[in-house]
Amino acid sequence: MPQQHAIVIATFSRRMRLRLDDGTEAEARIKGKRLKPVCGDRVTTERIANESDWLITDIQSRDNELTRPNMRGQVEVLAANLDYLIVVAAAEPKADWFIVDRYLCAAEIMNIAAAVVYNKIDLDPAAAVEELNNYAAIGYDTVQCSAETGQGIDAIRNLLAERCAIIVGQSGVGKSSIINCLLGDSLQKTSTVSGKTGEGRHTTVNSAMISLPGSGSVIDSPGVRDYAPALESTTLAAQGFREISKLAQHCRFANCRHLREPGCAVKEALENRTISPRRYESYKRIVNLTEQIARN
Ligand SMILES: Nc1nc2c(ncn2[C@@H]2O[C@H](COP(=O)(O)OP(=O)(O)OP(=O)(O)O)[C@@H](O)[C@H]2O)c(=O)[nH]1
Ligand SMILES: [Mg+2]
Ligand SMILES: [Zn+2]
Known part of the structure; x- marks a missing residue:
């Protein structure tokens, strides 16, 4: 059978939607149990005789992975081959900045650029100015945007140009709505992957990569109640906070964890308020979490 390369653009447990190299889309199954393709994966695929399905036979090595520990403490890969991360918070549901920091930590460790988007400013125009300034400063x-009024959507479009991004955040902050805004007239062409919740709200249940008009693509992902990156060690936690890792070279001890060590440049910056106490609290929580997971 002739083979083709393809990109995984949507996953429905063991069924996948592919964009083949020739630009067409196809449904696919996976050969064997060992392969675990995720959205963004580049795969080798071949046609199955007398069927419309394709078969994924191999996954090319990944540039990077967005991961999280699952309930059983194993590392689950959420998406691969990303070059940008957008984390969305909103006026409603109430913004959880610790979740934002944890996603940014993951982006830092993947070595990709990231944006913090605050949506639903039509509900509360001044709510997040201070937090956003804080993120801009580092x-x-x-x-700041509103998927309802369209305000700020052009700025997001510009950030996404030429990139393959993922959009993440708490459930209900408006990730899918922002993407719909970006799609504008092209909206009808995309098959949105969503199901209805008990309250009748449309919530995204599967990750799907959406090509944007012009250039760029973005993976819409199901919202979360909580998120923590899967970190192998507490040293990685410091790498996940760029303002902390920048100061770490000035700490007295090379293995300083920036908790209670003497001569710590991070603690000093905290006292001088040159780093955000809230971000530092986020850092401590991730250190604790990583230690807990390591003990289990
Ligand atoms: N007022 C207002 N409502 C918005 C805005 N953006 C989205 N919403 C509403 O917020 C609700 C949730 O929006 P979604 O786009 O489904 O949120 P989501 O982040 O994709 O949610 P999940 O798929 O569950 O993770 C919907 O009822 C939207 O109409 C906005 O800018 N302003
Ligand atoms: Mg959604
Ligand atoms: Zn230190």
């Missing part, structure tokens, strides 16, 4: 892209 070098993240920031946007």
Whole structure:
């Protein structure tokens, strides 16, 4: 059978939707139990005789992975081959900045750029100015927007140009709504992957990569109640906070964890308020979490 390369653009447990190299889309199954393709994966695939399905026979090595520990403490890969992460918070449900920091930590460790987007400013225009300024000061892209009024959506479009991004955040903050806004007239062409919740709200149940008009693509992902990156060690936690890792070279001890060590440049910056106490609290929580997981 002739083989083709393809990108996984949507996953429904063991069924996949592919964009083949020739630009067409196809449904696919997976050969064997060992392969675990995720959205964004580049795969080798071949046609199954007398069927419309394709068969995924191999996954090319990944540039990077967005991961999280699952309930059993194993590492679950959420998506692969990303070059940008957008984490969305909103006026409603109430923004959880610790979740935002944990996603940014994951982006840092993947070595990709990231943006913090605050949506639903039509509900509360001034709610997050301070937090966003704080993120902008340490070098993240920031946007305030409303998928309802369209305000700020162009800024997100510009950030996504030429990129393969993932959009993440709590359930209900408006990730799918933002993507719908970005799609505008092209909306009808995309098959949105969503199901209805008990309250009749449309919630995204599967990850799907959406090509944006012009350039760029973005993976819409199901919202979360909580998120923590899967970290192998507490040293990685410091790497996940760019303002902390920048200061770490000035700490007295090379293995400083920035908790109670003497001569710690991070604690000093905290006292001088040159780093955010809230971000530092996020860092401590991730250190604790990583230690807990390591003990289990
Ligand atoms: N007022 C207002 N409502 C919005 C805005 N953006 C989205 N919403 C509403 O918020 C609700 C949730 O939006 P979704 O786009 O489904 O949120 P999501 O982040 O994709 O949620 P999950 O798929 O569950 O993770 C919907 O009822 C939207 O109409 C906004 O900018 N302003
Ligand atoms: Mg959604
Ligand atoms: Zn230190």
